[in-house]
Each structure stands twice: as structure tokens, then as C-alpha cells.
Amino acid sequence: MYGVNSYSFAFYIHAPVHYWERDDIKRAKEPLLVFMPRHYLDSLAADGVAAEPLQHFAHFHISQLTGGFISYNTRAANTEDFVLARVRPLLRNR
16 A cells, blocks of 8 residues: 555455555565555656556545535545556666
């Protein structure tokens, strides 16, 4: 995970979860699967890191429930777009 701490993701993934910092991703020696807010793709691209979104998720902190989320008509405006992305480190790190 990058830029987020999702307890539900960590629980349901049934695999070890690593919490990455931006510099960790840039220095990685092999491709990674990273769960992150979609807007982080731009900052990685600016650093020369290729990130391929594999799946999009509407994310909402259920512990911060609001009327806007409960209503089906306004739910999309109250969620944040997260992605599971295949991230390829910088070529010079390989």
C-alpha cells in the first residue's frame, strides 16, 4: 500500500501487506502490486515510475459514515477512487 492504511484490504488480501513510501517504490528492484489513491499515479509518473492500473475501487472510510454516502444518488461523489496497480520501478534500478 502507498499513501493509505486500509485494514479491510489487509484483512481480505490473505497475503503479506507492505506499506511503501514513494522512495521505496522508486528504488524497487522488481515490479510491485500497489494499492493507492488514483491521484498518486501522477506523482509516480512524474518520477519516471510506470504504473499500470489493474482495478479501480470506490473507497470510503466506513467509520466516517455520512448521509451523502448512504444515499445511492450521491454516493459516488462521496468516495475516493483507489487503484490496484502494477508498478514497474525505474530502469536504472534493475
